[in-house]
Amino acid sequence: MKTRITELLEIEYPLIQGGMAWVAEYHLASAVSEAGGLGIIGAGGAPAEFVREQIRKTRAVTNKPFGLNIMLMNPEADAIAKVAAEEGVKVVTTGAGNPGKYMKMWKEAGVRVIPVVASVAMARMMERAGADGVVAEGMESGGHIGSATTMTLVPQVADAVEIPVIAAGGIADGRGFAAAFMLGAEGVQIGTRFVVAKESIVHDNYKKKIIAARDIDSEVTGMSHGHPVRQLRNQMTREYLKLEKAGASFEELEQLTLGALRKAVVEGDAVNGTLMAGQIAGLVKEEQSCREMVEEIMEQAEALLGHNRREV
Numbered sequence: 001m002k003t004r005i006t007e008l009l010e011i012e013y014p015l016i017q018g019g020m021a022w023v024a025e026y027h028l029a030s031a032v033s034e035a036g037g038l039g040i041i042g043a044g045g046a047p048a049e050f051v052r053e054q055i056r057k058t059r060a061v062t063n064k065p066f067g068l069n070i071m072l073m074n075p076e077a078d079a080i081a082k083v084a085a086e087e088g089v090k091v092v093t094t095g096a097g098n099p100g101k102y103m104k105m106w107k108e109a110g111v112r113v114i115p116v117v118a119s120v121a122m123a124r125m126m127e128r129a130g131a132d133g134v135v136a137e138g139m140e141s142g143g144h145i146g147s148a149t150t151m152t153l154v155p156q157v158a159d160a161v162e163i164p165v166i167a168a169g170g171i172a173d174g175r176g177f178a179a180a181f182m183l184g185a186e187g188v189q190i191g192t193r194f195v196v197a198k199e200s201i202v203h204d205n206y207k208k209k210i211i212a213a214r215d216i217d218s219e220v221t222g223m224s225h226g227h228p229v230r231q232l233r234n235q236m237t238r239e240y241l242k243l244e245k246a247g248a249s250f251e252e253l254e255q256l257t258l259g260a261l262r263k264a265v266v267e268g269d270a271v272n273g274t275l276m277a278g279q280i281a282g283l284v285k286e287e288q289s290c291r292e293m294v295e296e297i298m299e300q301a302e303a304l305l306g307h308n309r310r311e312v
């Protein structure tokens, strides 16, 4: 399937992997790239030199293109932005902020830039700043989210900008892929399903929680202080939401989530950890290799979109 995204990124399928903090390290990123999509290293809150190592480790195991996601709330974002340019990564995606100040440096280094946006205004601003595309991410997504749904955001962003749009949030199979294309997307980003991939280093307890999740098992914490984060309901979210309702301060709530994503991913603490996942977790039913996932998604999407129909 050819779109402006496959052309821009020189990949087989217009399917990119979410740049999930702690989860999207080089094993996962290289496996998605090897399967014909775009694997992405998620810098999350990591130090810049760790990110440089991840880029080099990915290069050592795949010749396919891959990307780097920079979470802009990371205090080391400036240094990581520089690492992206120095290492000459193919493409940078960004999250949770405005990457405008890095754009010139990345462009000069030949890095493609695809910021993740949660509004039409941000998409327009990124186009003006020279972005090569945008990921329009709906609030069905796991992790840090905006307020618009994928269904409403994607067509509005697609109408507002000329650059190609990648849809994210609530997509885990070929139906979601095809639906996103109907809304005007030329690519999709998938996160939650890849968390349970065989190549994902995420602790088994976390994977099992996603596989067991039903449609309504996620919660959004942090709405009151302007940092909404979607994750699976557990003891931590119950406690958090109780405190939040009672008017607890940002600092008090922070105490509950400090290091909690690492606790879930590395230690498998499904009780007190942050089990970031999107609303589509209920559709994710088995651990498969990235190749199996990508092939299954693309086969279903192509059948629905009619790309494999033969003339008679």
Ligand code: TUI
Pocket (backbone or CB within 6 Å): 021, 044, 071, 094, 095, 096, 097, 098, 116, 117, 118, 122, 137, 142, 143, 144, 145, 146, 229, 261
């Ligand atoms: O970035 C994400 N999702 C994330 S980042 C993350 S790391 C984290 N860890 C612990 C606690 C909290 C976060 C987990 N999930 N998605 C992309 C995204 N970006 N969603 C929404 C936005 C966004 C929001 C505001 C993009 C731009 C924006 O603009 C604000 C501005 O500066 O104008």
